[in-house]
Amino acid sequence: MVDINEDSIASRREFLKQAGGTAALGAGAAAALPSAAQAAVSETETKPRYGMLIDLRRCTGCHACSVACKAEFDVPLGSTRSWVEYVEKGNYPTVSRSFLPRLCNQCTNPPCVPVCPVNATWKREEDGIVVIDPDVCIGCKYCIQACPYDARFLNPVTGAADKCDFCLHRVAQGLVPSCVNTCIADARIFGDLNDPESKISKMIASNPVTVLRQEMGTEPNVYYINADHSDPRQPGQRHEYIRVDTHRRNQERA
Amino acid sequence: MSEEFTWGLPVIGYLFLAGVGAGALTVSASMFLRGGEGGRGMHVDTARYGALLAPFPIIIGSGLLVLELGSFQAGNWFRFLNLYKVLNLSPMSIGTWLITFTIGVSLVYAYTYVRNAPGLTIEQRYKLRNVVSWLAVPLGIATAVYTGILLGAMPSRPFWNSPILALLFLISALSTGVAAILLLRALFHRAAKEPESERHIVHTGYLLTASDAMLIGFELMAVFLFAMYAQLTIGNVREAVSVLFTGGSLASLFWIVFIVLGLIVPALIEIYYVVPKLLYHREFVIPKGVEIGVAVLVLVGGFTLRYVVVVAGQITGPIGI
Numbered sequence: 289m290v291d292i293n294e295d296s297i298a299s300r301r302e303f304l305k306q307a308g309g310t311a312a313l314g315a316g317a318a319a320a321l322p323s324a325a326q327a328a329v330s331e332t333e334t335k336p337r338y339g340m341l342i343d344l345r346r347c348t349g350c351h352a353c354s355v356a357c358k359a360e361f362d363v364p365l366g367s368t369r370s371w372v373e374y375v376e377k378g379n380y381p382t383v384s385r386s387f388l389p390r391l392c393n394q395c396t397n398p399p400c401v402p403v404c405p406v407n408a409t410w411k412r413e414e415d416g417i418v419v420i421d422p423d424v425c426i427g428c429k430y431c432i433q434a435c436p437y438d439a440r441f442l443n444p445v446t447g448a449a450d451k452c453d454f455c456l457h458r459v460a461q462g463l464v465p466s467c468v469n470t471c472i473a474d475a476r477i478f479g480d481l482n483d484p485e486s487k488i489s490k491m492i493a494s495n496p497v498t499v500l501r502q503e504m505g506t507e508p509n510v511y512y513i514n515a516d517h518s519d520p521r522q523p524g525q526r527h528e529y530i531r532v533d534t535h536r537r538n539q540e541r542a
Numbered sequence: 543m544s545e546e547f548t549w550g551l552p553v554i555g556y557l558f559l560a561g562v563g564a565g566a567l568t569v570s571a572s573m574f575l576r577g578g579e580g581g582r583g584m585h586v587d588t589a590r591y592g593a594l595l596a597p598f599p600i601i602i603g604s605g606l607l608v609l610e611l612g613s614f615q616a617g618n619w620f621r622f623l624n625l626y627k628v629l630n631l632s633p634m635s636i637g638t639w640l641i642t643f644t645i646g647v648s649l650v651y652a653y654t655y656v657r658n659a660p661g662l663t664i665e666q667r668y669k670l671r672n673v674v675s676w677l678a679v680p681l682g683i684a685t686a687v688y689t690g691i692l693l694g695a696m697p698s699r700p701f702w703n704s705p706i707l708a709l710l711f712l713i714s715a716l717s718t719g720v721a722a723i724l725l726l727r728a729l730f731h732r733a734a735k736e737p738e739s740e741r742h743i744v745h746t747g748y749l750l751t752a753s754d755a756m757l758i759g760f761e762l763m764a765v766f767l768f769a770m771y772a773q774l775t776i777g778n779v780r781e782a783v784s785v786l787f788t789g790g791s792l793a794s795l796f797w798i799v800f801i802v803l804g805l806i807v808p809a810l811i812e813i814y815y816v817v818p819k820l821l822y823h824r825e826f827v828i829p830k831g832v833e834i835g836v837a838v839l840v841l842v843g844g845f846t847l848r849y850v851v852v853v854a855g856q857i858t859g860p861i862g863i
Binding site for chain 1: 546548549607611612613614615616617618621622624625627628630631632633634635638695696697698699781855856859860861862863
């Protein structure tokens with residue numbers, strides 16, 4: 289009997305997780321299934337989903353975030369976990385220059401994860417951060433190919449795939465990621481997207497935000513305010529001057 | 543292009559060599575089975591070349607892959623064994639297990655063609671050959687298809703993300719497999735003592751040459767559909783395939799080396815020699831030099847296809863940001 293009960297609780301818990309988000313449904317189910325269901329609901333609510341919002345109205349393109357990231361992880365020369373692209377466009381006198389800080393989008397549907405042949409990379413259940421275990425990774429570079437954001441690279445020192453992990457070691461200590469910490473203009477906001485009271489959730493709710501390559505269906509957890517999505521390869525934009533400076537070894541966007 | 547490729551020549555070489563090996567294995571085993579007569583059918587003398595060749599390109603190709611692993615280059619030489627601790631839905635994981643079994647089966651299959659093979663009587667050898675052939679045919683096909691799926695699995699690589707790519711690689715693998723068998727036979731075959739088996743050799747040569755012309759026909763169709771459907775879309779895929787057309791950085795390699803030299807020229811030569819027998823029941827005669835030349839062209843075309851596809855997939859990507 290005990291076993292059967294536990295099974296049914298577990299399956300309800302699964303159901304609630306999948307249904308998650310809709311408070312009304314959660315409340316209704318909680319009324320019907322007293323203690324276990326309540327535990328499940330509160331568990332879903334307390335589990336953070338970390339995200340970042342980059343407010344480009346404030347960004348000055350100073351690269352402090354890139355430098356802080358390099359220093360934090362001792363990223364080998366020629367590789368970048370975090371970088372800032374410059375987008376120049378227009379014909380004089382109608383011109384603009386904007387900045388696009390880039391990092392791993394910690395996608396809700398990360399295309400890099402299912403291609404890994406050795407289960408060396410996964411999206412953490414507890415906070416949604418996509419991580420790599422460099423001691424398991426064989427360096428086959430399949431995930432590097434699969435990432436539509438070119439966020440991954442092969443670390444020549446470890447021989448494993450590497451990328452931004454939202455400074456997991458800092459976040460675990462209650463600190464913000466290094467790039468957020470160093471930003472001179474408070475352009476980067478880090479926080480829990482599952483907490484409607486967090487600064488990031490409020491900012492996203494009250495501003496027009498975009499994500500990169502939304503059409504890929506990856507559902508990024510890095511949001512931008514006022515981002516310029518211009519790309520020199522877009523066929524319709526070829527008549528106007530567009531230059532993207534990636535500030536990476538790969539001079540062109542992947 | 544100044545940027546370094548994530549997957550370079552070792553991967554291109556692997557895709558080509560695994561294709562040749564898998565194709566030779568499938569072609570050899572299926573022609574052997576079609577020859578009838580238990581262990582010694584009428585095609586067995588030609589099937590032997592495919593059987594003895596097949597394991598080596600697959601093993602060498604897989605070895606190239608290991609050399610390109612980041613872990614291997616960083617000094618963790620045996621980290622690749624992690625592949626054998628997991629079986630998940632990654633095409634690379636499935637492919638690893640598949641190719642391992644294919645190598646095993648191809649080695650056993652090759653062993654049954656070794657004359658006076660230790661540990662086996664002639665009857666056992668023939669029996670084993672028969673059983674293993676039935677495994678070799680599907681495993682060879684699966685290996686060839688998987689090399690295309692490996693590339694096709696990623697929406698972030700629009701050039702590769704096409705269902706017909708795996709079919710194209712399969713046809714190319716079979717065609718290059720036939721070419722490899724004909725090439726080895728032309729290089730190493732000494733006229734048999736009995737006129738009967740020499741007659742079989744000629745007949746098998748005719749069947750293989752005719753099959754290759756047909757395979758190349760299918761390959762041209764697959765390439766046409768691949769390029770045409772890409773051209774008919776708007777956006778990422780169309781942008782990606784534009785590297786093959788006028789002004790594209792891979793256009794001359796694709797059209798001159800792959801399409802013309804690797805497909806059309808060998809197919810026309812094959813048809814020229816096949817038609818007299820096919821239509822007028824005349825003797826099938828093909829000079830050895832021509833046979834070698836055609837086989838080399840087909841193999842060069844097969845390598846060029848892998849090169850163009852692997853490079854094109856990496857110099858193109860989703861447009862916009």
